[in-house]
Amino acid sequence: MTRPATPRKPRVRSQARIDLILAAARTLLATEGVSSLSIYSVAERAAIPPSSVYHFFAGVPALLQALTGDVHAAFRACLQAPIEHQGLNSWRDLSRVVEQRMLAIYNEDAAARQLILAQHGLTEVTRADRQHDLELGQLMQALFMHHFELPVLPQDVDVFALAMELGDRVYARSIQLHDSITPRLAEEGLRVVDAYLGLYLPPYLPKREIPAGNL
Numbered sequence: 001m002t003r004p005a006t007p008r009k010p011r012v013r014s015q016a017r018i019d020l021i022l023a024a025a026r027t028l029l030a031t032e033g034v035s036s037l038s039i040y041s042v043a044e045r046a047a048i049p050p051s052s053v054y055h056f057f058a059g060v061p062a063l064l065q066a067l068t069g070d071v072h073a074a075f076r077a078c079l080q081a082p083i084e085h086q087g088l089n090s091w092r093d094l095s096r097v098v099e100q101r102m103l104a105i106y107n108e109d110a111a112a113r114q115l116i117l118a119q120h121g122l123t124e125v126t127r128a129d130r131q132h133d134l135e136l137g138q139l140m141q142a143l144f145m146h147h148f149e150l151p152v153l154p155q156d157v158d159v160f161a162l163a164m165e166l167g168d169r170v171y172a173r174s175i176q177l178h179d180s181i182t183p184r185l186a187e188e189g190l191r192v193v194d195a196y197l198g199l200y201l202p203p204y205l206p207k208r209e210i211p212a213g214n215l
Contacts, residue, residue, distance in 0.1 A: 014056075017048070017052065017056065018056050018066075020046050020048070021042060021046055021048075021052075021053055021056060021057065021063070022063070022066060022067060022070065023046070024042050024043075024045035024046035025037060025042045025045075025063050025064075025067060026067060026070075026111045027045060028041055028042060028045055029067065029110075029111045029114050029115070030109075030110035030111045030114065031110075033114060033118070034064070034114060034115075034118065037060050037063065037064070038060060039053050039054060039057070039059065039060065039063075042063065061124040061125070064115065064124065064125045064128075065124055065125065065128045067111060067115060068115050068116070068125055068128045068129055068132065069128070069132070071105075071109065071111070071112040071115055071116060072129075072132035072135070072136065074105050074109070074112070075102060075105060075132075075136055076135070076136065076139060078098070078101035078102060078104075078105065079098065079101075079136065079139045079140055079143055080139070081101070083097055083143075083147070085147060085208075085210070085211050088147055088207065089207075090203075090204070090205070090207075091144060091147075091148050091197070091201055091205045092194055094143070094144060094147055094148070095190075095193060095194055095197060096190060096194075098140060098143070099167060099189065099190050099193055100190075102164075102167075103171075103181065103186055103189075106171060106181055107180075107181060113175055113181075115129070116129055116168060116172075117168065117171050117172040117175045117181075118172070118175060119172070119176065130165075133161045133164060133165055134158055134161050136160075136161065136164060137158045137159070137160040137161025137162070137163075137164060138158075138160070138161075140160040140161075140163075140164065141153075141159070141160045144160070145212060146208075146211045146212055146213065147207065147208060147211055147212075148205040148206065148207055148208065149205060149206040149207075149208065150201070150205065151200070151201065151202065151205075153200055154200070159196075159197070159200050160197075162196065163193045163196045163197050164193065166192050166193065166196055167189040167190070167192055167193040168189075169192075170185055170188050170189035170192050171185065171186070171189050173185065174186070174189075
């Protein structure tokens with residue numbers, strides 16, 4: 001007699017458990033830093049057995065990669081959020097809106113600061129961050145094309161991704177010196193992004209009469 005197949009646990013329950021694990025890891029990361037993370041500390045924080053954490057994440061690097069993905073999802077959302085076309089007088093206005101939104105994420109999310117800006121030396125996180133930066137750079141370029149007529153840009157350099165990475169270097173310096181992004185260095189980060197983009201974008205870019213296409 002054939003035994004009935006054992007039903008699989010609903011995916012909703014699995015996702016709820018993953019969310020619980022990531023929330024615990026995020027809290028530890030924000031309050032105690034990367035060095036505080038272990039499968040056992042996360043399990044204790046989440047009030048679940050370590051085996052439940054291992055079921056979804058092979059180790060701390062996998063946890064951190066997942067958290068890095070969450071942070072960059074917030075960055076993607078800020079690039080895709082509506083921007084008032086009529087309020088843009090130049091591409092620098094658009095650049096400032098984007099950077100201020102990203103700064104708001106850093107200021108509100110201690111885990112994001114720890115993952116992206118702190119000096120933790122974790123290769124897996126750095127690699128994941130750079131890959132996400134390439135995706136964000138493509139979104140940022142599409143956003144600029146949505147509002148302005150861009151010149152031909154080099155194919156061998158990801159201009160917008162590199163601009164964001166350079167801005168992050170300034171914010172990371174602020175975290176290193178002051179444990180926060182100070183208003184002074186936030187402004188310097190904005191200037192660095194604009195200065196680099198200004199190497200490829202002329203001071204005046206024709207603004208589209210109406211935004212082009214959908215983001």
